[in-house]
Amino acid sequence: QFFVFCHGLLQLSQLLVSGYLKSSISTIERRYGLSSQTSGLLASFNEVGNTLLIVFISYFGSRVHRPRFIGCGAILVSLAGFLMSLPHFITGPYEYDQSVASMFSNTTDLCQPAVPGSQGNLSDAGCTPHAARENHEVLLVMFIAQALLGIGGVPIQPFGISYIDDFASERNSPLYLGILFSVTVIGPGVGFMLGSAMLRFYVDIDKVTRDEVQLTNKDPRWVGAWWLGFLVAASLVAVSAVPYFFFPREMPKEVGEGLPFPLVLLRNLRHPVYLLVVLAQVNLSAMVAGLATFMGKFLERQFSLTASLANMIIGAVNIPGAMVGIVVGGAILKRFQMSLRQCSAMCVLGMFLCLLLAFPLLFLGCPTQKVAGV
Numbered sequence: 001q002f003f004v005f006c007h008g009l010l011q012l013s014q015l016l017v018s019g020y021l022k023s024s025i026s027t028i029e030r031r032y033g034l035s036s037q038t039s040g041l042l043a044s045f046n047e048v049g050n051t052l053l054i055v056f057i058s059y060f061g062s063r064v065h066r067p068r069f070i071g072c073g074a075i076l077v078s079l080a081g082f083l084m085s086l087p088h089f090i091t092g093p094y095e096y097d098q099s100v101a102s103m104f105s106n107t108t109d110l111c112q113p114a115v116p117g118s119q120g121n122l123s124d125a126g127c128t129p130h131a132a133r134e135n136h137e138v139l140l141v142m143f144i145a146q147a148l149l150g151i152g153g154v155p156i157q158p159f160g161i162s163y164i165d166d167f168a169s170e171r172n173s174p175l176y177l178g179i180l181f182s183v184t185v186i187g188p189g190v191g192f193m194l195g196s197a198m199l200r201f202y203v204d205i206d207k208v209t210r211d212e213v214q215l216t217n218k219d220p221r222w223v224g225a226w227w228l229g230f231l232v233a234a235s236l237v238a239v240s241a242v243p244y245f246f247f248p249r250e251m252p253k254e255v256g257e258g259l260p261f262p263l264v265l266l267r268n269l270r271h272p273v274y275l276l277v278v279l280a281q282v283n284l285s286a287m288v289a290g291l292a293t294f295m296g297k298f299l300e301r302q303f304s305l306t307a308s309l310a311n312m313i314i315g316a317v318n319i320p321g322a323m324v325g326i327v328v329g330g331a332i333l334k335r336f337q338m339s340l341r342q343c344s345a346m347c348v349l350g351m352f353l354c355l356l357l358a359f360p361l362l363f364l365g366c367p368t369q370k371v372a373g374v
Contacts, residue, residue, distance in 0.1 A: 003067075003167075003247060004176045007160040008183045010074055010240040012190065014153055015183075016233035017081040018046060019191025019292070021146075023311045024226040026297040027199060031094060031223045032087070032135045036294070043293045045143055046080075049150030057154045066159040071244030074237055076152025081234025083145035087138040088227035093204045096221040157184075182326050188292060189318030194232065195296075196312035199224030217306050224307055280347075 021028075021043055029039050057069075157180075164176050202213050203223040215222050268274050299310040329346075332338070338346065 001176075002243075004164060004179060006240065006243045007070075007164070008180055010070070010156060010237070010244075011160070011180060011183045012187050013233060013237040013240045014074070014077050014156055015187025016191050016194060017077055017084075017230065017237060018149060018153070019188040020195055020229045020233055021084065022188070022292045023192045023195025023296060023314075024199060024224070024229065024307070025293060026300055027203075027224050027226045027307050029297075031203060031226065032091075032138050034139075036297075038139070040293060042139070042142055042146060044289065045146040046150035046153070049147045050154055051150075053151060053154045054158065057158065065249045066155070066163050067244045067247035067249070069155040070159050070163075071241045073152045073155040074241030074244065076148050077156075078152075078234045078238040078241065080145045080149035080152060081230045081237060083141060083148065085227035085230040085234070086141055086145075087135075088203070090141075091135070091138065093207050094223050096215065096223075178326075178330065182323075185322040185326065186319055189315045189322060191233075192296070192311045192315035192318065194229050196308045196315060198229040198232075199226065199306075199308040199311065201225040201228065203227075217308060222306070 025039050025043060028034060029036070034042075161177060161180065164180075165173055168176050200217055201224060202208070202210070202215070203225050204213075205225050205228075217224065295314055296307065296310045299305050299313065300307055305313075332346070333343070336342070
């Protein structure tokens with residue numbers, strides 16, 4: 001039970017580090033002049049190290065000291081979180097455009113009429129070119145941090161699940177694993193709530209006084225303290241990693257040697273049910289990753305919300321929805337004792353309802369604003 005508590009806390013902390021980036025992606029774009037293409041690549045780069053190693057690490061899990069490997073992975077995740085905040089400390093203060101008069105503060109970075117209040121034709125010739133240059137030094141640090149985050153996260157979930165499955169009784173094992181999967185679902189929502197709280201503070205809160213800041217968080221030039229959440233999450237991961245170095249090594253239950261890794265991989269690849277489950281999970285993860293990364297930015301741009309409010313909305317919807325889904329799904333499975341085929345049918349029904357409810361979103365939104373030269 002103590003291991004389940006520690007692992008639940010560690011998984012939540014890890015998801016805070018990885019999920020917090022998605023909640024602050026638009027803020028980091030604005031701070032360092034990143035394009036959406038670059039920020040999308042950055043947000044997904046942690047999957048590179050994870051994908052390259054997770055199959056091999058999972059297979060050799062029974063041959064190593066799993067709790068210590070989990071602890072070492074958590075240390076790497078913590079280091080990645082601290083590295084993600086490093087660009088704030090190695091770059092100068094944030095400098096925002098002060099050339100726009102206060103009466104136009106709600107249209108910063110847009111071309112203004114020569115005479116206030118006039119609606120004359122605007123062209124590119126009347127606009128001052130303003131091109132943000134991507135900071136390659138900052139990008140290098142962030143990409144390294146994301147790679148470390150992916151590598152460090154490799155042993156955490158597979159080793160933790162197998163460790164619990166080996167030692168817990170057949171009666172308690174589903175309960176413990178259900179708790180961990182619940183944390184996995186709820187974790188990203190907590191990350192967005194953390195982002196909502198941190199982005200209310202000005203980015204250079206440690207460098208300037210509040211009186212020196214002439215912006216509010218409703219100003220489009222506002223940049224929140226994106227780096228602060230990484231420090232909080234990384235510190236929590238570091239604390240969560242300590243107990244793992246004191247857990248005992250597992251006692252293998254199997255008798256004799258298992259199949260070699262190539263044969264195990266080949267057997268799984270020839271199993272149609274396994275391949276379909278993997279394909280479904282890949283497509284689901286791709287959809288969720290895209291939504292989680294850019295949903296906040298979409299809400300900011302489409303509905304003129306602050307980054308803090310957009311993150312709060314996402315987190316407030318995600319957490320209750322995940323909890324209701326887990327509880328209701330578990331109750332249905334227990335009540336009707338559903339078979340594997342029936343469980344698959346329920347998943348298909350759930351995805352169909354999601355698509356059906358998502359269709360009206362194509363017709364919702366605000367009218368596109370008129371921008372000179374576009």
